[in-house]
Amino acid sequence: MTEATTPAGLPAAAAPTGSIYDIGYRRYEGPRLGRGHAVRSLFIHSLRSAFGIGRGGRAKIAPIILGGMALLPAIAIVGAMTMVAQFGVGERFANQAPIRYETYFGTISTLIVLFCAAQAPELFGRDQRNGVIALYFARALRRSDYALARVAGFAAALLIIQLLPQLLLFLGRVLLSPDIPGAVGEDLPSFPPVLAQSGLAAGLLGGLSMAISAFTPRRAYATAGIIALFTIPNIVAGTVLGLGSSVIGTWLLLLSPTAVLDGTNSILFGAPFGSDFFFIDLPDIAWIAAAIAGIVGAIAITVRRFARIAT
Amino acid sequence: MIFATIADVTLRALLGRRRTILMLLLAGVPVLLGLLVRANGDGVRDVAATLDGIVIRVVLPLVALVFGTAALGSELEDGTAVHILTKPVRRSTIVLAKILVAGTLAAAMLVPSTILAGVLLGRPGQLGVTFALAIGVLVGSYLYVAIFVALSVATSRGLIIGLGYALVWEGVLAGLLPGSQVFSVREYVRGIADILNPAAADSIVGAGAVLYAAVALVAATAIASVRLAAYEIRGSD
Amino acid sequence: MSPQSFAPLPTADAPAGSPTAALVLEGVSRWYGNVVAVNDITFALGSGVTGLLGPNGAGKTTILHMLAGLLRPSAGRVSVGGQPAWRNPAIYRFVGLVPEREAVQGFLTGRAFVELAARLQSLADPAAAAARAIATVDLDAAADRPVGTYSKGMRQRVKIAAALVHEPSILLLDEPFNGMDPRQRIHMIALLRSMADAGRAILFSSHILEEVERLADGVLVIHAGRLAAAGDFREIRRLMTDRPHTFVVRSSDDRRLAAAFMTEPAVFGTELRDSRLTVRVAEFGGFTRAVARVARDAGVSLFEVAPTDDSLESVFAYLVSRR
Numbered sequence: 099m100t101e102a103t104t105p106a107g108l109p110a111a112a113a114p115t116g117s118i119y120d121i122g123y124r125r126y127e128g129p130r131l132g133r134g135h136a137v138r139s140l141f142i143h144s145l146r147s148a149f150g151i152g153r154g155g156r157a158k159i160a161p162i163i164l165g166g167m168a169l170l171p172a173i174a175i176v177g178a179m180t181m182v183a184q185f186g187v188g189e190r191f192a193n194q195a196p197i198r199y200e201t202y203f204g205t206i207s208t209l210i211v212l213f214c215a216a217q218a219p220e221l222f223g224r225d226q227r228n229g230v231i232a233l234y235f236a237r238a239l240r241r242s243d244y245a246l247a248r249v250a251g252f253a254a255a256l257l258i259i260q261l262l263p264q265l266l267l268f269l270g271r272v273l274l275s276p277d278i279p280g281a282v283g284e285d286l287p288s289f290p291p292v293l294a295q296s297g298l299a300a301g302l303l304g305g306l307s308m309a310i311s312a313f314t315p316r317r318a319y320a321t322a323g324i325i326a327l328f329t330i331p332n333i334v335a336g337t338v339l340g341l342g343s344s345v346i347g348t349w350l351l352l353l354s355p356t357a358v359l360d361g362t363n364s365i366l367f368g369a370p371f372g373s374d375f376f377f378i379d380l381p382d383i384a385w386i387a388a389a390i391a392g393i394v395g396a397i398a399i400t401v402r403r404f405a406r407i408a409t
Numbered sequence: 410m411i412f413a414t415i416a417d418v419t420l421r422a423l424l425g426r427r428r429t430i431l432m433l434l435l436a437g438v439p440v441l442l443g444l445l446v447r448a449n450g451d452g453v454r455d456v457a458a459t460l461d462g463i464v465i466r467v468v469l470p471l472v473a474l475v476f477g478t479a480a481l482g483s484e485l486e487d488g489t490a491v492h493i494l495t496k497p498v499r500r501s502t503i504v505l506a507k508i509l510v511a512g513t514l515a516a517a518m519l520v521p522s523t524i525l526a527g528v529l530l531g532r533p534g535q536l537g538v539t540f541a542l543a544i545g546v547l548v549g550s551y552l553y554v555a556i557f558v559a560l561s562v563a564t565s566r567g568l569i570i571g572l573g574y575a576l577v578w579e580g581v582l583a584g585l586l587p588g589s590q591v592f593s594v595r596e597y598v599r600g601i602a603d604i605l606n607p608a609a610a611d612s613i614v615g616a617g618a619v620l621y622a623a624v625a626l627v628a629a630t631a632i633a634s635v636r637l638a639a640y641e642i643r644g645s646d
Numbered sequence: 647m648s649p650q651s652f653a654p655l656p657t658a659d660a661p662a663g664s665p666t667a668a669l670v671l672e673g674v675s676r677w678y679g680n681v682v683a684v685n686d687i688t689f690a691l692g693s694g695v696t697g698l699l700g701p702n703g704a705g706k707t708t709i710l711h712m713l714a715g716l717l718r719p720s721a722g723r724v725s726v727g728g729q730p731a732w733r734n735p736a737i738y739r740f741v742g743l744v745p746e747r748e749a750v751q752g753f754l755t756g757r758a759f760v761e762l763a764a765r766l767q768s769l770a771d772p773a774a775a776a777a778r779a780i781a782t783v784d785l786d787a788a789a790d791r792p793v794g795t796y797s798k799g800m801r802q803r804v805k806i807a808a809a810l811v812h813e814p815s816i817l818l819l820d821e822p823f824n825g826m827d828p829r830q831r832i833h834m835i836a837l838l839r840s841m842a843d844a845g846r847a848i849l850f851s852s853h854i855l856e857e858v859e860r861l862a863d864g865v866l867v868i869h870a871g872r873l874a875a876a877g878d879f880r881e882i883r884r885l886m887t888d889r890p891h892t893f894v895v896r897s898s899d900d901r902r903l904a905a906a907f908m909t910e911p912a913v914f915g916t917e918l919r920d921s922r923l924t925v926r927v928a929e930f931g932g933f934t935r936a937v938a939r940v941a942r943d944a945g946v947s948l949f950e951v952a953p954t955d956d957s958l959e960s961v962f963a964y965l966v967s968r969r
Contacts, residue, residue, distance in 0.1 A: 212576065318478045319431075321572055322471050326435060333463050334442050337453065344449045414765040422751060488748035492759075492808065495714060496766035497738040638733055642716040 133238040137247045140239065144251020148217050160216040165259050168206045168213075171197045172263035176270030183274050199288045200367035202264060203295055207356055210303055211328045213259060218307035219320035221248050226315035232409035245404040249308045249397060256300035264292050291366040298389045299359050303328070305396030306355055312403045332356055348380060352388045361385030411498055415506040423479055423514055432472055436518035439464050443529025456531035457602075457609050460542050464523050465598055469546055470575040473515050473553030478571070480511040480554070481633075482561025491642065501634040508558050508630060512551035519546050541606035548622055549598035555629035556594060562636045565643075587613060597622040667728075668692055668816050668847035669713055674722030676708055683708045685871040686722070691849060695842040697862030697879075698851040705871040706851035707746065710820050713849070714743040727816060739767070742809030744802070746820035746851075752794030756785055756804045759793060763808035779807040784833060798825030806834070817841065819850040823857055835861050890914075891930050895923045896950040897941065906944040910936050924954075 143152075149165070150158035175197040197205060225231050234244050268285055275281035306327060311320035331354035339347035351357045363369070365382045442463055446453060453459045481504070484490040493503060523546045527539025553575075560571045579595045590596040590613055599610035600618025614621060667690040676684040684705045698706045711717040712724045715731040715738075724731040727740055750759055760779055764772035780789050783803040788796065793804060802825055809817065817838075823831050838861060842848050852858050858865055859879055867875040867882065875882045897903045900923040904916040907925055912932035917924040927933040941948045 208581075215572065316483065318483075319475065322474055323431075325572065325576070326467070326471055329467055330438055330463070333467065334438065334445065337442055337459050337463070338445050338449060341446065341450050341453065346445055346449060350445075411766060411768065414762065418751075418754070418762055421753065425753070488745075489751050491716065491743075491745055491748040492750065492763065493766065494716065495738050495741075495743045496763070497735050497768070498766055499735065639718075640716075641718055642711055 130238075133240070133243065136237055136239045137243050140234075140244065140247035141251045141254070144221055144248045145254050147221055148252050148255035150217075157220070161213065164209050164213045164216065165262075168209045168259050169263050169266065171202065171205050172266040172270070176266060176274075179270055179274055197267070199264060199267065199285075199292050200363065200369045202267070203260070203299060203363050204360065206260070206263070207299075207359070210256060210259065210299065211325070211356065213256070214303050214307035214328070215321045215324040217255070218252060218304070218324060219311040219317040221252055222308065222311045223315055223317050223320060229409075231404075231407060235409060241404045241407075242401045245312070245401045246397070249305060249400055252308055253300040253304035256304045257296055260296040260299060261292070264296070288367075295359070295363050295366050298362050298386075298393070301393040302355050302359060302389050302396070305393050305400070309396040309399045309403075312400045328354075328356055352380075352384065355392060358385055358388045358392065362389050412502055412506050415493065415498070415503055416510045419480055419507050419510045420514070422484075423476060423511060428475065428479065432475060432518060435468060435475075436472055436522045438468055439522050439526035440529065443526040447529050452532045452535075453530050454532075456527055456535045457538050457542065459530055460523060460527055460539070461599065461610065464519070464526070464542070464546060465549065465595060466580070468522075469515075469519055469549050469598070470553055470579075470595075472519060473512075473550060474557050474571055474575070476511040476515045477554040477557025478561045480507040481558050481637075485562065485640065486565065488642075494637075494640065500637040501630070504558065504562075504630055504633040504637060508551065508555045508633075511558065512554040515554055516547050516550035519550055537606045538609045541602040541609035544605055545598040545600075545602035545610070548601050549594065552594050552597065552622055552626055552629075555626050555633070559629040559633040559636070562633045562640070590614065591621070594622075594625065597625065668726070669849060670723075670725040671709070671713075672723045672725075674709075674712065674719045674724055676705075676712065676717065676720045682871055684712070684719075687868075687871075687873045688722075689866060689873065689876060691847055691864075693842065693845045693847045694863040695838060695848045695850070695861055697858035697865045698849060698868060699853070699855070699858050699865050700851075700868035700874075701853055704853075704868040706853075706868055707820055708871075709868070710743070710818050710849070710851060714741065714818055716743075739812070740814050741816045741818065742812070742814035744805045744809045744817070744819040744822055746822075746824060750793045750801060750804065753792055755790050755792055756780065756796070756800075756807075757789040759804055760789075760807045760811055764811045767812040769812060775811050776807075779811040780804075782810060782837065783807045784830075799827060799830055802826060803830070803834075815846050817846060817848045817850075819848070821852060822850055823852065823854075831857075891927045891933070892954045893925045893927060893933070894950070894952050894954055895925055895937075895948065897923065898947040898949070899944075902944055903941060903946045906940050906946070910940060912936060 146152050149161045175195050179195065225234070231244075235241055239247075268288075271285060272278055272281045307320075307324045310323045310327065314320050314323075331350060335347055335350035335354055335357060338344060338350060341347075351361075361380070362385050365385055439460070442459075481490070484493075520543050523543045524539060527542065528536070531539060556574070557571045560574075564570060578589070579593045596612050596614045597618045600612040600614035600616075601622065602609040603612045603614075604616060604618060612618065669689075669691040671687050671689050674684060674687050675682065687709065698709065700706050708717065712719050713726060713731055715726070715734060718732050726737050729737055731737060754762070757776060757780060760776040761772050764775045764779075769775045780786055783806050785800065785803050785807060788800060793801060796804065802822060806819070806822065809819075819838075822834065826834065835857075838848055838850070842863070850861070862879060864877060865875070865879045865882065866873060895903065900918055900921070904918055904923055904925075907913045907916050910933070912927055912929045913925055914928050915926035917926075925933075937951055938948070
């Protein structure tokens with residue numbers, strides 16, 4: 099409240115006055131970026147969070163260690179190939195090396211599972227714990243957008259973890275070969291299977307882990323649930339099938355995400371089945387169908403969860 | 410009396426509806442496996458290996474993880490532990506009560522499950538193996554719970570470290586470096602089963618398992634008590 | 647800084663180390679990495695009600711947590727009832743803490759929660775003590791419902807009941823009136839008042855001036871982790887308005903006006919520099935009443951009279967420099 103003063107400095111008569119000050123508050127008149135931008139931003143944010151970027155030192159420990167370990171086999175084999183190439187037997191070695199495009203998934207599948215168990219709970223868990231979901235929904239984002247953007251971000255992270263080593267492997271093989279364009283041509287047919295397998299793995303493992311973590315704000319439970327889902331069906335199926343081929347056992351195998359991905363791996367690369375269940379006689383399509391059903395189902399569950407969550 | 414009070418409220422806190430159902434499902438997996446095997450034949454050749462693979466390696470650590478971290482760690486994380494900490498109660502009493510309740514709860518679910526699964530999975534005459542493993546699981550419940558309680562007090566990322574321990578240390582490293590099994594809770598569990606019935610497990614820890622287990626239990630309890638006594642509340646303004 | 651205690655409390659002149667001083671902080675600081683939450687605070691409190699006043703983020707909760715033995719001071723000593731607060735569960739026999747943020751487990755009923763507190767205090771008859779405490783906070787009607795169904799004010803009251811069940815001689819409350827409606831607030835103020843009159847030492851934090859004014863005997867003003875003022879509330883209020891003020895005046899004849907001002911008792915200095923007239927004033931009220939008259943008598947027109955140091959920072963700096 100200001101007192102009105104006359105030029106002589108005397109306060110004016112005491113009529114009640116009030117005024118609102120203009121302290122420079124302005125409406126925002128600029129462009130509003132809208133839903134697409136929001137979705138893109140959330141996607142990128144999820145991708146970064148999956149690697150602990152933007153969260154401080156401790157959050158990066160698990161992703162860096164696991165991601166690094168996923169690269170190790172590729173580094174090791176390229177190193178070995180380099181050394182062997184000195185002795186001139188590089189070509190033969192490269193084609194018989196224990197680590198190749200088609201075996202890589204089997205080699206690092208445990209690491210991917212650990213990565214999912216460590217990081218997926220961060221992406222949905224934090225938002226639920228801090229109660230900020232309502233804030234997300236108050237933006238141009240739809241509920242389904244939120245769920246899909248986060249899942250996509252995590253799947254993209256898994257894709258990176260799988261493709262980086264494969265890229266390293268490719269570069270190693272090509273650059274060490276005496277005939278570079280030939281080597282490129284030779285390895286090119288491997289690209290589609292590598293991409294497809296990595297995509298399926300990212301979608302299935304990522305989707306399922308995000309689906310689990312969408313249901314609880316506590317990291318521990320989500321992590322335990324993810325580990326349980328990725329290990330128990332495998333063991334159960336393995337035990338049942340260890341007794342001999344059976345219908346139940348085969349169906350159980352289709353319920354185990356890692357086994358399904360082993361199956362798709364062998365189909366896509368035309369290579370023998372990675373695990374011990376080589377006597378399973380399922381049509382190729384079954385594995386692919388199971389993988390796709392898993393991906394779609396997981397995403398559907400996640401979207402539905404956030405469509406109905408109370409904020 | 411204070412011990413009983415803390416135990417009572419911990420029990421009621423742990424037996425929330427969702428958690429109980431999920432843990433019963435998890436603990437029921439070995440039984441499910443047993444049923445499936447029965448439906449398909451006479452039973453597995455090596456009950457010990459199967460029970461080891463499903464119960465000792467997966468279900469036991471997971472159930473213990475959930476109960477162990479819920480007993481104390483989650484209370485510390487969401488702040489409700491303040492009400493117990495601001496009472497003239499010895500920290501070791503609190504820790505002991507929590508470990509006892511969580512461990513007993515885990516054992517109450519896992520031991521029957523192990524026995525039932527063993528009966529379903531095995532051929533007749535293999536009961537001895539099953540019971541030996543069940544005793545091992547009994548001890549293992551308290552051991553794993555104690556370790557996870559200690560971890561959840563000592564660090565806020567206790568669960569990830571706990572899982573890392575169970576999976577990486579005991580899973581991967583113990584396979585690669587047999588010597589490290591001396592520090593592995595899983596080996597103590599198998600060692601105890603080994604003592605009771607040599608057919609149940611073949612553990613390098615052998616007869617020392619009881620001693621190692623006791624030392625681990627005491628150490629975990631002591632660490633948890635010491636860390637709880639120095640516990641600082643998080644995030645004031 | 648010398649420790650501050652407050653009249654009319656019986657321990658008004660007790661030195662910091664005295665066993666009769668209930669709550670003592672000596673040079674206490676607390677930092678989290680680079681952030682200093684509490685900065686070299688010293689005070690000693692006896693019986694009566696003291697308010698810990700300060701804006702959000704000032705460090706009030708940190709101080710209360712340190713007094714409750716839930717945080718270790720990074721520097722300095724915290725003593726409660728003559729004993730160190732840190733790593734000393736024995737103090738909880740005579741200390742009660744009512745935290746602001748920490749929740750009660752939802753599945754417990756109010757009565758069960760208070761009885762739990764009573765049992766953990768090893769009271770002889772927990773049920774009776776709990777019933778008394780619940781009656782004191784006027785929660786009888788809802789005592790047998792789960793705490794998860796309580797309103798915010800009810801949760802506050804059940805926490806207070808649990809803190810009172812063992813009849814502590816020291817009570818620490820963090821923003822106790824948050825979420826209470828006026829009727830509950832009046833009731834709580836009366837309750838705390840009667841407890842203080844019976845000889846208990848009560849420290850409560852608030853960022854609302856009126857609450858502190860109504861209840862507290864003495865007040866500690868915290869700002870950005872530092873003790874900005876301590877003592878009787880009215881005295882501080884007076885200090886804050888009666889501190890020396892500086893005004894900038896624009897007029898039609900600055901020099902003549904300056905000479906006229908110097909005849910006023912309220913003014914103790916004028917400065918004319920760079921065609922700016924600065925007036926230093928001992929007493930705010932007297933000057934504002936006199937300025938118009940002085941200008942008129944001197945035949946000078948006033949264009950602008952503006953105080954130059956009204957910020958909280960300058961108030962704080964003044965209060966701090968006085969000690």
